[in-house]
Amino acid sequence: MSTIELTPAQMSDRTGVTIDTLRYYERTGLLRNIARAESGHRRYSQDDVLWVEVLRCLRDTGMSIEQLRRYCDLGALGEQTGAERKQMLEDHRELVESQMADLRRALELIDHKLSFYPARPANAAATKDREKT
Amino acid sequence: MSTIELTPAQMSDRTGVTIDTLRYYERTGLLRNIARAESGHRRYSQDDVLWVEVLRCLRDTGMSIEQLRRYCDLGALGEQTGAERKQMLEDHRELVESQMADLRRALELIDHKLSFYPARPANAAATKDREKT
């Protein structure tokens, strides 16, 4: 299995995460053991790509950098930290579900408000737009 | 209909928004025409409560303060801004739906990862936790 390695620029393209952010993640411990070329330049593996996608998925749904670092620390510590990692995931799962509830409420509100606007840009006078409702 | 007015502290209790944040919203134009007692102290109306709930709903789902202010500006300008306000709501609706997609992806990822942990804190050796997947 040829381990295709990516330059920082390529990694940034693949993941949609900027080079600066990749370095920031490395500094703060979210990315570890990134390979280097002899020149000292980083070389990212396919596993790194997958891991960054996991990180982004959790970040984008509200897990803090602090918590992600904790999660990484636990992973590095080995098997006996499984229970705590599981707990973190379960906690985050709850957060995600509560966010989904928020989003559903927001959709309802938006649709309710949109229902006061005419379907096509018709005469404005026809619309009695009840605000704050 | 008695217009029950609320003190800042009461308003904060009702909406879950701190007094400082309520003032901040007023400064930045998200809250307007807040009544005052003769003393100069604010008195919030029931409509203000509803409006803050709308603001929070939009804020919590990712609309920026900047955009919210724009939305308020348009509202203050009157009926002829209806089209733009409608557009803002439609744009935000799309944002909300894309966030829901993100959350669903996250839920899948989390559940996938959780599936590698034993149901009850059993012997750790039994779990071959494949990371980065």
Added chain:
DNA sequence: AAACAACCTGGAGCGCACTCCAGGTCAAGG
């Protein structure tokens, strides 16, 4: 009337998650 809480204003400060910068190294093309 004295004490204490709640409120006022203008402005400064904070935490998060990046993002940018200076000053230097490395490497591929002409």
Added chain:
DNA sequence: CCTTGACCTGGAGTGCGCTCCAGGTTGTTT
């Protein structure tokens, strides 16, 4: 060789959304 551009490090800067503070007024309780 020389230029050009991608990369390196350590550290400073940024923008957002609040949050806090100083110094003063108001209003209620004892």
